[in-house]
Amino acid sequence: MDRLPWSSWHWMIVVGLGSVWILDGLEVTVVGSVAARLSEPGSGIDITAAQVSGLAAAMYVAGAGTGALFFGWLTDRFGRKKLFLITLAVYLVATALTALSFSVWWFVIFRFLTGFGIGGEYAAINSAIDELIPRKYRGRIDIIINGSFWLGAAFGALLSIVALNTSLFPADIGWRLTFALGAVFGLVILLVRRHVPESPRWMFIHGREEKAERTVAEIEDRVRADTGTELADVSDQRIEITQRRSTGFGEIAAVLIKYYPRRATLGFALFIGQAFLYNAVTFNYALILTKSFDVPNDKVGYYFAVICVGNFMGPLFLGRLFDTVGRKPMIAGCYIGSALLLFGTAWLFGQGHLSAVTLTACWTAVLFVASCGASAAYLTVSEIFPMETRAMAIAFFYAIGTVAGGVAGPLVFAKLSEDGDPGRIALAFTIGALAMLAAGLVEVVYGVKAEGRSLEDLARPLSAAR
Incomplete structure (x- = not known):
């Protein structure tokens, strides 16, 4: 699989699997964009803007963390x-049932369950x-796929402009359509x-070697047909595996803590950092625009x-560049570079030097750099x-890091942003930058x-003969 040239089959994988981030971006942005509308009289639901961007946002992230752990183990x-x-x-x-919300508890429960499904997707x-x-x-494709979150976010922002236009849709209908369309896209x-197909690596380790061989052969035949090239011989690249049915939580914990403590520390740091930054922006940016700059609700999407x-x-x-310059310099540069840009944005905002347009420009510069780091x-x-713990490792770090930054972030930043005070909002920006x-x-x-290394070379499978 590692030596295959790029083909139309790989594009099918990108579209079929990578589109989940578009859904997540749509979900997060829609809630931020409709927060003010939901809190208005006549919305069909008795809820405050702080409950939407604070409580409901925190429950969405809590659901995502819980879903990641539960479905990660099952994966x-x-x-x-x-x-x-x-x-x-x-x-x-x-998300379809979210569109039918009639009370705070219904909205919050189904925001939690929407996050539960999205977390499992990760x-x-x-x-x-x-x-x-x-x-x-692998590096560039993973980075771009994770970055496609923002295609969904852009679509959600533009969708909210139309949905919140009361000349097109009643106040109690438009916001519901945004959630309903997310369900249609998901279908x-x-x-x-x-x-x-199922991952041949997973099938081989779990005692399904014949099916794994057939799947690989079918993929190779399709790639040959697509590209018209012969594939390199890999008969000399072997690894002996002791097949297994499952990996217990104790073994997973040992892998993270005993065998890879530095890598575990790295995973925590990267996830907590990006979660604090992004949850501060996506859940509260609409409030900052409406409270600090009097931007109309139906214009926030622009x-x-x-x-x-x-x-x-x-x-x-x-x-x-993550495949050419390398992972380490690019990830460190994106995190540190975006932090420095955000410190500058916080200072300018606190001093009253920014407008809605220039704040948006500053955030665009910050997030142009930060988005690569977050995807990384x-x-x-x-x-x-190791391969046997891959899904659970993703789930574990996502859950711990995102719940730490994603639950605390919305609750803290919603409080700091709710009254439009420049000093308090600048403090929120500074926390994300730190x-x-x-x-x-x-x-x-x-x-x-x-960069350029096989997954088995980066972390030897637990099932491999020692």
């Missing part, structure tokens, strides 16, 4: 394909992508995803779409631990040079 035990179909189905049902999808994408392209992805495009441009233009957090933890700076320094010390 390592029962396979990638079964779980990335189930988790998408959970998301579809939950574990199942990242592990499958890294095991199916050739090592030469389309589910149809494409049925054609994505501003948010701009920073979303900047976010996606970062991975698109810089992603290939997922790439890092999916590469540097988290990113600390993570960048950890990458400098503990970063792993993973």
Whole structure:
């Protein structure tokens, strides 16, 4: 799989699996964009803006963390394909029921369950992508796919402009359509995803070597037909495996703590840093624009779409450098660089030198750099631990790091941003910058040079003969 040239088959994998981040971006942005509208009289639900961007946002992230752990364990035990179909189905049902919300408790419960499905997607999808994408392209593809979150965010921002326009839709209908359309988009992805195969690596280790061989042969035949090239011989590259059915939590903990403590520290730092920064922005940016600059609710989407495009441009233009310049300098540079830019933004905002337009420009610059680092957090933890624990490792770091930064972040930043006070908002920016700076320094010390290396070379499988 690692020596295959790029082909149309790989594009199918990218579309079928990578589109989950578009859904996540859509979900997070829609909530931020409609927060003010939901809190207005006549919305059809009695809820405050702080409850939407604080409580509901925190519950979404808590659900994502819980779902990552639960489905991550199932993914390592029962396979990638079964779980990335189930988790998408959970998301579809939950987001559709969110559109039917009539009270705070209903909205919060189904935001939790929507996050529960999305969190499970992270574990199942990242592990499958890294095991199916050739090592030469793994870094840039993973970075761009994770960065596609912002395509969904841009779509959500623009969708909110239309949905919140009361001349087109009543106040109690428009916001519901944004959630309903997310479910429709997810259904389309589910149809494409049925054609994505199970990971041959997972099948081989779990006693399904004949099916794994057939799957690899079918993929190789298709790639030959697509590219018209013969594949390099790999008969001299062997690894002996003791097949197993499952990996226990005790063994997973030992791998993280006993065998790879530095890599575990690195994973925590990267996830906590990006979670504090991004949850501060995505859940509260609409409040900052409306409270600090009196931007109308139905115009917020224009501003948010701009920073979303900047976010996606970062991975698109810089992603290939993670395979050429290398993981360590690029990840450290993105985290530290975005932190320095954010410190400058915090100072300018606190001094009253920014408008809605110039703040958006500053955030676009910050997130152009930061988005590559944030995407690299997922790439890092999916590469540097043994195959048997891959999905669970992704889930573990995502859950711990994102719940730490993603639950505390929205609750703290919503409080700091709710009254539009420049000093308090600048403090929120500074907290996010400090988290990113600390993570960048950890990458400098503990970063792993993973570019161009096979997954088995980066972390020997637990099932491999010693």
